[in-house]
Amino acid sequence: MSFEAIKPVAILFSALIFMSAHSSAFHSDNWVRVVESEGNFSIKVPGDWRKSERKVADPVFGDILLHQYVLLDTFSSSEPMVYTLLYTDYPSDLVHQDSIDLMEEFFLATAESAEYSVAGKLIYSDELHNMKCPGYTWRIHYNQGEAVIRSRAYLCCSRLYIISVAGPSGQTPNERIFPFFDSFRLITPCIS
Secondary structure, three states: OOHHHHHHHHHHHHHHHOOHHHOEEEOOOOOEEEEEOOOOEEEEEOOOOEEEEEEEEEOOOEEEEEEEEEEEEOOOOOOOEEEEEEEEEOOOOOOOOOOHHHHHHHHHHHHHHHHHHOOOEEEEEEEEOOOOOOEEEEEEEEOOOOEEEEEEEEEEOOEEEEEEEEEEOOOOOHHHOHHHHHOOEEOOOOOO
16 A cells, blocks of 8 residues: 555644644643543643544545644743644554554655645654654654644554644743653553
């Protein structure tokens, strides 16, 4: 199966990151662990986030249900940050997790689609090895270099998770980003 076929879904994932009009604005220095049993994950967030779902007609896979969680953190009144977690289930035969070359191609296509969707520049991308599921991380500068998106993606069995933080370039403190990224956990491990 060609990975060009999944780019429309990856572009949609990336575009949804920026749909914060329906998100809840919140500022807190108190991070809380949220457990989403339906999504099989837990993660720490600096406030209450909003969940939404939408079906997307994909020409290759048919209808795909996208699950999105968004929080607009107003830690700075002039430069808010958007925390997003998206996930969807793909057909189980899309990519076998033991196929290293295909996994890298899959994740790179996802990162490049995110770059395209915001007319940005992919600054960094690399594999992640901090979970039992294959993972990838990337950073995109957009809005003429004034803003940045940092993302991590994991393919756990046939479920793709994309975790992102978007905010002002150069002003986004790591202590507002990495507690979110580093706290992501699966409730039940993926068994392939």
